Amino acid sequence: MQILRRPWLLILALAVVLLIAAVACEDEEEEAAETPTGETPVVGVTPGPGVTDTEIKLGHTNDLAGSGGTPYGIITLALQAYLNKVNDEDGGVCGRNITLIAEDDQYAPDLALEKTRKLVEQDEVLAIVGALGTAAHLGAVDYLNDPNDDGDTSDGIPDLFVSTGFTGWANVATWPWTFGYIPDYNSDGQVLTTYINENFPGQKVGILYQNDPFGEDYLNSVKENLADPALLVAEQTYEPGAPDLSAQIINIQSAGAEVVVLGAVPTGSAAAIIAANALGYSPQWLVSYVNAHTSLAATIGGGTEPEQLGQGFALIDGTIAINYQLDAVGDTDDPAMVEHARIMDTYGGPGLSTLSVYGAHLGETIVEALSGACDNLTREGLLQSVESIQDFTPSLFLPDIAVSFSPTDHRAIETFQPIRMEADGTLTDVGDMISLE
Amino acid sequence: MLGIDWFWTVILMAVAASGAVRYLPILPERWRVPASVAVMLAFICWMPFTIGTFDTSLLTKAAAWTIVAIGLNILTGYNGQISLGHGAFVLIGAYTAAILTDSKEHLSFIDQAAWPFWAATIMGGLVAAAAGLAVGIPALRLSGPYLAVATLGLVLALPSVLTKYDGFTGGRLGIRRVPKPPVPGFLEDWAQAFGGDLSRDQWFFFLALFAAVAMTALAFYIVRSRWGRAFVAVRDSEVAAAAVGMNVARTKVTAFTISAFYAGIAGAIFLFTFQGSISPETIGIILSITFFTAIVIGGLGSIMGAIIGGFVVVFLPDLATDAATSIFGEQQGKQLWPTVYGIVLIGVIILMPHGVAGFLHRLARLRPAQVADAARGLPAALRSRLGQTLERLSWGGKDTGRP
Numbered sequence: 001m002q003i004l005r006r007p008w009l010l011i012l013a014l015a016v017v018l019l020i021a022a023v024a025c026e027d028e029e030e031e032a033a034e035t036p037t038g039e040t041p042v043v044g045v046t047p048g049p050g051v052t053d054t055e056i057k058l059g060h061t062n063d064l065a066g067s068g069g070t071p072y073g074i075i076t077l078a079l080q081a082y083l084n085k086v087n088d089e090d091g092g093v094c095g096r097n098i099t100l101i102a103e104d105d106q107y108a109p110d111l112a113l114e115k116t117r118k119l120v121e122q123d124e125v126l127a128i129v130g131a132l133g134t135a136a137h138l139g140a141v142d143y144l145n146d147p148n149d150d151g152d153t154s155d156g157i158p159d160l161f162v163s164t165g166f167t168g169w170a171n172v173a174t175w176p177w178t179f180g181y182i183p184d185y186n187s188d189g190q191v192l193t194t195y196i197n198e199n200f201p202g203q204k205v206g207i208l209y210q211n212d213p214f215g216e217d218y219l220n221s222v223k224e225n226l227a228d229p230a231l232l233v234a235e236q237t238y239e240p241g242a243p244d245l246s247a248q249i250i251n252i253q254s255a256g257a258e259v260v261v262l263g264a265v266p267t268g269s270a271a272a273i274i275a276a277n278a279l280g281y282s283p284q285w286l287v288s289y290v291n292a293h294t295s296l297a298a299t300i301g302g303g304t305e306p307e308q309l310g311q312g313f314a315l316i317d318g319t320i321a322i323n324y325q326l327d328a329v330g331d332t333d334d335p336a337m338v339e340h341a342r343i344m345d346t347y348g349g350p351g352l353s354t355l356s357v358y359g360a361h362l363g364e365t366i367v368e369a370l371s372g373a374c375d376n377l378t379r380e381g382l383l384q385s386v387e388s389i390q391d392f393t394p395s396l397f398l399p400d401i402a403v404s405f406s407p408t409d410h411r412a413i414e415t416f417q418p419i420r421m422e423a424d425g426t427l428t429d430v431g432d433m434i435s436l437e
Numbered sequence: 438m439l440g441i442d443w444f445w446t447v448i449l450m451a452v453a454a455s456g457a458v459r460y461l462p463i464l465p466e467r468w469r470v471p472a473s474v475a476v477m478l479a480f481i482c483w484m485p486f487t488i489g490t491f492d493t494s495l496l497t498k499a500a501a502w503t504i505v506a507i508g509l510n511i512l513t514g515y516n517g518q519i520s521l522g523h524g525a526f527v528l529i530g531a532y533t534a535a536i537l538t539d540s541k542e543h544l545s546f547i548d549q550a551a552w553p554f555w556a557a558t559i560m561g562g563l564v565a566a567a568a569g570l571a572v573g574i575p576a577l578r579l580s581g582p583y584l585a586v587a588t589l590g591l592v593l594a595l596p597s598v599l600t601k602y603d604g605f606t607g608g609r610l611g612i613r614r615v616p617k618p619p620v621p622g623f624l625e626d627w628a629q630a631f632g633g634d635l636s637r638d639q640w641f642f643f644l645a646l647f648a649a650v651a652m653t654a655l656a657f658y659i660v661r662s663r664w665g666r667a668f669v670a671v672r673d674s675e676v677a678a679a680a681v682g683m684n685v686a687r688t689k690v691t692a693f694t695i696s697a698f699y700a701g702i703a704g705a706i707f708l709f710t711f712q713g714s715i716s717p718e719t720i721g722i723i724l725s726i727t728f729f730t731a732i733v734i735g736g737l738g739s740i741m742g743a744i745i746g747g748f749v750v751v752f753l754p755d756l757a758t759d760a761a762t763s764i765f766g767e768q769q770g771k772q773l774w775p776t777v778y779g780i781v782l783i784g785v786i787i788l789m790p791h792g793v794a795g796f797l798h799r800l801a802r803l804r805p806a807q808v809a810d811a812a813r814g815l816p817a818a819l820r821s822r823l824g825q826t827l828e829r830l831s832w833g834g835k836d837t838g839r840p
Contacts, residue, residue: 064771067723073772080768104758104771109719110712114498121491135609135718142614142714148637149617149713168610213600213609348768 048378050126056096056370056377059119061105061112061140062132062163068107072132074350075163076102078359079130079366081349086367088347093367094374101125109139116140120147120157127158127382130181130362134166145175153177158382160369161362161412165290167217170411177379179386179410181362183289183324185214189221189263191322191416191434192286196259197227199431200284206234206257208248208272210264218263218288233257238268249275252283262287270299273315285319292354293321293421294329309425317423320430322416324401325361328352330426336395361394365403365412368392400433444492451480459801481646485639493638494711495751500645501707503747506732507656507740508699513729514738515660516692517672519581522588523700524725525595529568530561530701531708531715535612536605537561538709554618554709558648561705562698569697573690592725596717611716618644618709641710648706649747652699656740659695668692669738724750734785736792745793754778 050057060079063070080100087097101123103115112133119125120143128144131137144159146152156177162169165188169180196205207222209215219235226232234255236248249272252260260276260283262269269291276282287296296319297312298304331337340360341352350356370377372385391402403412415435419427455477459469485493509523537557552560572591579587599606607613620640628635659665667688670678679685708715731749736742757778762770764777789796 065773065775067775077768077772102768102771104774106723106754108721108724109716110498110707110724113712114495117494118491122489135716138610138716139712139714139719149614 045376045378045381048126048381049124051096051377054096055099056093057099057101057123057125058366059116059123059125059128060100060102060130061115061119061128061136062102062130063107063136064102064104065106067104068133068136070107070133072163072355074353074355075130075132075359075362077348077350078344078356079363081344081347082360082363083366084347085343086363093370094377098367098370100129105133105136107133107136109136112136112139113143116143120144125157126377126379127160129160129366130163130359131159132163134164137162137164138166141169141175141178145177156379158379158386160382160386161365163358163362165214165217170409172408172410177383179405179412181365181412182358183322183413183416184411185217185263185288186221187411187414187416187436188289188322189218189261190225190436191418192218192261192320193222193225194434195320195418195431196261196286197225200259201227203231203258203284204233204256205231205259205261206236206252206255206283207232207261208236208238208245208252208264208268209262210268211237211239214265215263218261222261222263238264238271240265241267243271244275245271246275246278248272249279249281253279253281257283259284259286262291264288264291266291266295266299269296270312273300277315285316287319287321289322289324291321293319293327293425293427294354296421297425313421313425314423316421319421320418321421322434323419323427324398324413324416325354325357326396326398327427328354328357340396357396361396364394364396365389365392368394368403398429444488447480447484447487451477451484454480478650482643485642486633490636490638493642497638497642497645498707498711499748499751500642500649501703501711501747502728502731502750503649503744504652504703504706505700505728506735506743506746506750507652508696508703509728510732510735510737510740510743510746511656511659511668511699512692512696513732514736514742515665515672516668516689518576518689518692519585519729520588520693520696521585521726521729522591522593523696523728524720524722525588525591526565526569526697526700527704527707527725528592528595528599528715528717528720530565530704531712531719532561532599532606532612532704533564533701534558534561534705534708535615535715539612539615551616554616554705558702558705558709562702565701565704566694566698569694569700570690572697573693576693577686577689589722589725592720592722596721599717606717609717611714611719613714615708615713615715617641617713645706645710648702652702653740653744656699656743660740664688664691730782732792734782734792736794736796739792739794739798741797742792742794753781757781 060076062072062076064073064076066073080102083098083100086092092098101119103119105112105115112131116128116131119128131140141159145156147155147157153176159175159178161179161181163181165182165185167184167186169175169178170184205222205226207219209218215237223229223232234252234257236251238245238248245268253276262272262285264272264287269287273285293316294309296316297309299312300315301308301310301312326334326337328337340357343349343360344352344356368389369382369386372388373381375381376384387405387407389403389405391404393399393402398417401413401415401417404414405412415433417433418430420430422428455473458464458476459473461469461472464472484496505523505527509520512518512520534554534557537552537560538554539551572588576584576587600609603609617637620635620637624635624640660668667678667683670683671685671688675685678688704720712719727750731746732743734749735744735746754774758771758774761774761777764770765773785793
């Protein structure tokens with residue numbers, strides 16, 4: 001028989017089975033020993049999943065390692081650093097430390113669902129916070145709002161402060177457990193158009209937008225909100241990643257547009273501004289808020305050396321955008337910014353940037369939501385707490401901008417400050433706040 | 438201990454037990470392979486009752502990706518055509534199944550009544566196969582890297598097309614909350630007869646497992662059939678195959694079509710048993726390339742390699758993350774896991790040129806005497822290899838005449 005020539009294989013296999021069985025039994029014993037030590041709460045409501053006397057577990061999904069091609073992993077680092085500070089210096093929240101479990105979804109919908117299920121079913125977190133990426137989170141949002149898919153949403157999991165500008169997150173009827181956070185692109189387009197109506201009445205308007213749903217949000221909101229639709233004289237698109245936008249800019253210029261809206265990401269906006277500069281065309285630019293002025297200047301100038309940034313800032317001088325948070329470059333003297341720099345430095349956060357500021361005020365809002373639910377640390381309690389947040393201004397927001405929710409409104413920010421980008425790299429507030437409420 | 442959790446303990450037990458049965462001396466030789474497969478299946482069927490719901494869902498996804506990998510391996514491993522764009526066929530299968538079972542608004546002239554999930558799954562496979570046929574014919578003019586790039590174009594283009602025709606694809610949001618197949622009554626009765634209860638996750642797992650086993654059996658049949666031998670003959674030499682009267686073009690198109698059929702079935706299974714919704718970005722370019730990576734790691738030209746590949750897609754990133762977090766710490770590890778993942782891929786390719794399946798095959802054929810010989814010869818071999826390398830690297834070395 002063949003096996004007799006290699007009995008060692010059989011012996012090896014049996015040995016492996018025995019070894020594994022031994023390891024397994026040991027594991028089970030350990031688990032059995034651990035189980036009875038579960039804490040029982042003293043008074044009040046039975047706490048929800050992920051909550052013990054000392055800990056609140058929260059889950060978070062993001063493109064942590066950047067394999068999805070985004071830089072947003074920085075947000076998670078900043079959020080974690082801020083929560084570490086809350087645990088260390090403020091005694092946590094509701095007398096408990098916050099544990100943030102971050103999972104890498106690689107910006108992919110199937111992995112976003114997989115990791116979200118892991119966080120909910122295996123780690124048993126109380127809520128998911130700051131999930132990032134429209135397409136990715138669309139993979140997980142139905143599960144969070146109706147985990148057993150029976151059409152009854154009462155067993156949902158709080159899906160707090162989704163970090164994408166998709167307008168649909170605020171759809172309370174479909175997704176009652178989901179809350180938006182950053183301004184949605186529709187609102188942004190609406191505010192920019194309102195600004196045009198008020199400050200450049202009668203001027204001809206052109207729009208250049210990225211040929212995808214993000215860019216289309218800008219086209220639609222400009223069309224809907226422009227005081228006189230006939231003033232929209234040029235609509236041009238570009239494909240994501242297109243290096244040269246001269247043709248589009250020539251079309252916009254020859255249509256006679258004096259005001260140009262850029263529904264574009266920084267690379268697209270930079271290509272448009274460079275092309276216009278080469279043509280000697282200098283319209284009034286209004287850009288999507290995804291164009292943080294530092295990254296826009298760096299893209300135009302070709303780098304982050306002071307000289308290159310200076311070139312970039314010179315070209316975007318006078319550009320209008322909206323803002324809602326403090327600026328990592330211009331507001332370094334603001335006490336909140338000084339504190340932010342200290343927290344990032346002390347608790348292993350990333351270097352200061354728009355994204356670090358974002359991650360930190362996301363943390364502030366999460367702490368605010370939890371502290372409103374201390375009496376009822378359950379998923380329902382947290383939902384009610386978030387829906388009752390009114391006029392909460394995180395320290396890293398601009399002073400007059402606040403987060404408000406209600407049971408029928410799950411959009412976070414509905415008031416915006418128009419700002420002008422200056423040649424010296426600072427931002428100046430222009431005009432009054434524009435409210436969409 | 439060793440950081441191995443219950444899930445991996447059960448997997449290792451299953452592998453070890455089925456490996457032991459494979460070489461069990463009391464069994465007649467011809468019973469050993471079926472018996473080891475049976476032992477493996479028994480373990481797999483037991484798993485959803487002992488591991489958690491989340492791990493069960495991972496196995497479900499691995500079963501779906503195994504089907505893709507088997508189909509892709511028929512194309513690449515057996516027929517030698519490279520496709521980096523198989524995600525497109527998966528997406529086509531999933532969309533077809535979603536449109537047919539969702540009776541809300543999509544294509545009302547076909548699906549006024551929602552189709553049963555199994556019919557929609559088969560239809561998903563057939564529509565993907567039709568797409569594979571349509572792609573396979575022009576692909577005849579391309580081979581090697583050119584075909585790879587052309588297929589990559591498929592997976593790049595499809596999401597935009599799906600977004601554009603939003604009348605029946607649901608646009609960017611896709612088709613949401615497709616009705617998932619309910620647990621059949623007879624299975625619930627069985628489960629109760631055993632004093633248990635079959636949860637939805639367990640049912641989805643068994644559904645995906647059934648599909649994977651059926652498609653695996655079909656694949657074994659295909660590769661041993663006249664067609665399978667023709668695939669290999671054309672892969673090894675098109676000229677020789679044509680010289681003995683084979684229709685090379687038809688063989689290649691057939692391989693493409695079968696492979697797309699597998700991807701379509703897998704897309705529908707993925708939709709019904711795991712994702713529940715489908716949107717244009719659900720199967721992206723990264724996942725599409727990962728399918729290809731998986732069959733190379735698993736082992737080209739081997740059904741077992743494809744099965745290992747399906748597991749590689751789902752579990753290797755998680756294992757790499759576990760390894761990275763134990764090396765670099767929790768936070769750093771989650772940011773640096775692709776480094777470990779990449780090193781593992783490189784390592785497998787260097788150490789196991791025929792993939793994991795090829796490695797296991799060779800391991801199983803080793804004789805103790807060979808191992809002993811190799812061990813005795815190892816220092817000498819290393820010295821000689823090192824000497825050669827140094828010689829080639831050193832600038833002052835004498836010219837050996839080798840390139």
